[in-house]
Amino acid sequence: MDDIRELKRVLHKENLRYTSQRKAVWDELCSSSDHRDAESIYLALRNSGIRVSRATVYRTIEVLVRHNMVRRLDLGDGRSRYENKLDPKHHDHLICLSCGRIEEFVDPDIEKLQEKVAEKHQFALRKHIHQLFGYCKDCQ
C-alpha cells in the first residue's frame, strides 16, 4: 500500500512520530474494507507476530479518526467498528438484525434532504449517522 504516505503526512502535520505500531494498525485497517472492531485489529496484529498493545491500537485509531482517515461506526451493540476512509466515496449502512451482515448504500437525494433539514433548523451540519436495520434477503 502506498497510503503509507498519507499516514506519514498526517503524523508529520501533528508532530507525531511514525512508528512501526502506527503503521501496522493503519495497514491492518487498509487490508480489508470490512467494518472491524478494535479487538479484532489487535488480535490480527498479534497473530501475525507484531508486538503491539490494546492501548496503542486504541490510541492510533483515535489519531486516524481525528484526521478523517478512518470512520467510526456504532452498530448499537456496544463496540465501535472502524472502516478505512481513504476511498472517499461516502456511504451509509444497512444492517441485518439477524446475521449482522452490513451492506452499504448511497442516496444523493437523501443527502440533499438532510442538508435542507439542517438548514431549516439552523444547524451547521458536520456529519450524520444513517442506518437502516432489518432482515437481509437470506434471513427473512
Add this chain to the structure above:
Amino acid sequence: MDDIRELKRVLHKENLRYTSQRKAVWDELCSSSDHRDAESIYLALRNSGIRVSRATVYRTIEVLVRHNMVRRLDLGDGRSRYENKLDPKHHDHLICLSCGRIEEFVDPDIEKLQEKVAEKHQFALRKHIHQLFGYCKDCQ
C-alpha cells in the same frame, strides 16, 4: 397519567407482574418528553423517595423497549437515552456537537426514500437511526 393502562396491558400480555417499580419507571419516562439516561431516571425516582434499584430500572426499560413503548437512542457518548414513544409521531434527531441540545425532525420524503433503499437491497426494514450532528444556531 392514564397511560398506565398501556403498561398494564403489555405486562399482562407477557405474563409479567404489575409492580410499583415498573409503574414508577414508566411514570418517570412519561413525566417529561426528554431524552433521559438510565441513571437520571434512577436518581429521580430515588430522590422522590421511591425504593428502586438500578437493576430494576434497566430491566424495566428493557421490557418497555421490547414492547415499543420506549425508544432507545444512542448519541455516541456511551450512554443510552430513552424517550417515551406513546405519542406516536415518529421523528429523528439533530444533535449539537457543542452543547448537546437535541432537536427533532420529521421528513416524509426521507422516510420514503429509505424504504426504497431497503427494497432495492431486499432488506425487510424494521427500524432506522438517522441522526444529524452539527452546531446549533447558538453554538456556531
Add this chain to the structure above:
DNA sequence: GTTTCTATGAGACTCATTCTCATTTAGGGG
C-alpha cells in the same frame, strides 16, 4: 553516541450495563 522527549506495553482503572442470588412480593387458589 548522548540527550531529550514522545510512544509504547502491561495492567490498573472507569463507567454503563448485566448478572447473581438471597429475600420480598404479586396474584391466584383455598
Add this chain to the structure above:
DNA sequence: CCCCTAAATGAGAATGAGTCTCATAGAAAC
C-alpha cells in the same frame, strides 16, 4: 384473609469496551 409459588427485586459483584498511568523503549535532534 391467608397461603403458596413463581416472578420481581435489591445490593453488590461481574463484565467488557475503552482510557489512563507510569516505568521503559525508541525516534529524532544535537
